[in-house]
Amino acid sequence: MPDEEVYEFKSGIKPMWCPGCGDYAVLNAVHKALTNLKLEPWRVAIISGIGCSSNLPHFLTAFGVHGIHGRVMPIATGLKLANPELTVIGTGGDGDGYGIGVGHFIHAMRRNLDITYIVMDNQIYGLTTGQASPTSLKEMKTKSTPEGVIENPVNPIALALASGATYISRGFSGDPKGLAELIEAGIKHKGFSLVDVFSPCVTYNKYNTYDYFRPKVYSLQKENHDTKDMGAAWKKALEWGEKIPLGIFYVAEGVPTYEDLEPAYRQGMPLKQKLGITDPRELIEEAM
């Protein structure tokens, strides 16, 4: 890290989110975490999918891919494996990560790649103007469910616990300071970090609003929750209703990352290697 210089991470582009959208707080928190960590923008890559929240990379000065719907994790995985020296952060919404991309989400977690995934969970499809999302609560009425949702919502925290993520947390746009801390700790954590964020959609989700969450949420850390205890984490992951926990549910330190175990890295990181085969004799001999 050179000279403790702090770089500006905000690009000149102004977000076009609705006034009051929870994603503003997430953008500020990401910015705060990156500057607190004194990262260099050219060594950071933000990968996003499609949806309101997936526009986030444009508002930062790092490298980035604003990809296609649901494929945040595969793109982030390929990039991280090509250049493990980068700080790779995935961002997107609940439809992107827990709906169309849920398969990739699970597989990325079981690989324990050293990447951070921030999901702006507003429990609705915003950019397509208000259909049910995978985290929409049962009975919620949306454009696609006029009589109410009849499916159970995905529980991202429980899914992450079951899938092998090694840092699992939940933040709230109504608590920007706590959110920035969660993101910073997630980036610092060596392994797969999930930061699920209640990021209210003020236009299409009239149910899960700031006021819905405020009286319910509480900090796990203030309650001395043991983040090393998988059993305790499961209990907290399933808590929903009058009390909804925020903060770090679970952390497993010292678990080898995918990069630690990748056999190809014995030859150095892929980006810095010489191209081609200098001694093909073995390959030729084997094919004779």
Add this chain to the structure above:
Amino acid sequence: MKKGEVSFRIGGAAGDGVASSAETFARTCTRSGLYVSTYSFYQSVIRGGHVWTQVRASESPVNCHGEDPDVLICLNQDTADFHAKNVTEGGAIIVDPNAVKVEKNELKKGVTLVEIPLLELSRTYSTAQIMKNTVALGAVVGLLDMDFDVFVSVVKSQFGTKKQDVIDANVGAAKAGHDFVAKGNGRLQHPARYTKVRRMLVTGNEAIAMGALASGVKFHAQYPMTPSSSILHYLAAHGPRHGVVVKQSEDELASINMAIGAGFGGVRAMTATSGGGFSLMVEGLGLAGMLEVPVVVVLAQRGGPSTGLPTKTEQGDLNLAMGAGQGDWPRAIIAPRNQQECFDMTVKAFNLADVYQTPIILMTDLVLSESYGTVNTFDFNVPINRGMMADESKPEEFKRYLVTESGVSPRAIPGQKGFQHIAGSDEHMEDGTLISDVLAGLPNSLEERVKMHDKRMRKLNGMLKDTSGPELWGPERADLTLVSWGSTQGPLREAISRVNAENRIKVNSLEYCYVFPFHTDETKNILKSASLTMAVEGNYTGQFARLLRAETSIEMNHHLHKYDGEPFEPRHIVSKIKEVMKLA
């Protein structure tokens, strides 16, 4: 039997070791200086069913597995029932009389039935059922008067120095078969001159994987799917040693997007699949086209539609490759015609991908992907062109999507200070900012959109110049010109040689390896002097003929379409030629 060559076939049930025994024989032939071409007939079962492999070996180059077998090993009754009557005159059939009965009166003239107690002889060396194959192979080596030491050298290579007991058992069992034949139980007319010339024996998939290694691939992601899987197997076995990250992904959506992520990261990246997986990759291909990220995609075709014929061949995915993705984006489609071109065209694909910063699709089919062919030793010292990179000294001038005449913009990769940018799947401006959201449709952005779209599509002009037109093979003037693409080359040329040898008509062949961007001018120039034309391709609708017509307005006079799942044999083409030229 033809002079100077032999077609060997071994058949049994899945799990009998048919393919591995055939490979041993194919390598023995290769090390004896013969040219080899193989084909494996198999089914989508792991045990049982009926499978066979043919190994055609010849003093002169062969690029097709041939037709009827000269030598047949029947590991079970099915094989005798299905194939014995097809064994050529003067050929031989090897059976264990205790297990398989052959109807002698159904055999062709001069076919020797070699009855060897395969299982009984093998028991001395091993209790493994599969060892009877080895006894039979030893007998074939004896029948063909091949050097037994060459066979031993192949066995040694296959099992390595660590498994001396396995090698001893195999060599012993083969010797038993060899000696059984030598005791006067049959010898075929000396079929070929054996030499010590060293060549490689590779499948199309292996050649692609080797081409990728030579090109400096550093990331390969793949989900298993027949007939592309052996690319994954080869790279998983050999890649990491050469610094290649090989990732079996959760699905093909992930494969292509991982490759895009790695390509964006600055390494050479590849993925491979068959039609079903390619269908899932379609959205990702468009993304790569839009982000302008280099990526090589291998599409090894099999019989469709849907799951179709998983273990059978077809050339039915050209429309899919041509039309993959919403909207227009520049792509190149390359269809290697043989194993050598699988290697060469993989190298070419990586260079085109980097130079034009767009996906390059390499199309094979099951018969080319999985069949072995002999090639001269590959030259791994290949040309590598990474394309245009941004001027490191001028980050302030950098625009990732700078509009240029070639359509190619200077590239920068994560880690390069001052070159940060967002690569966006939404339409964007030269610096990468979006025009899809608040700017979409505004007067200035209409122009920007057109500029960016034109820029990307101009890459097709460059790719056209950087690739060569179709190859006209055979006599320059002909009564009939056969038009083909990809792996059909082998049987097609052989058919032409056979017809032309009769001296009644002249036939030549127009072969496409570079399928798209389409070489319209060269095609028109060649076909304007053609008398009659016939497209030969392995699909129902004539997908290539349709592309040719769309690009040139030239209509083929005749069509030969094959979509039963089995590869073309020369005789199929010969008989169609005779039919359309009224030579019956």
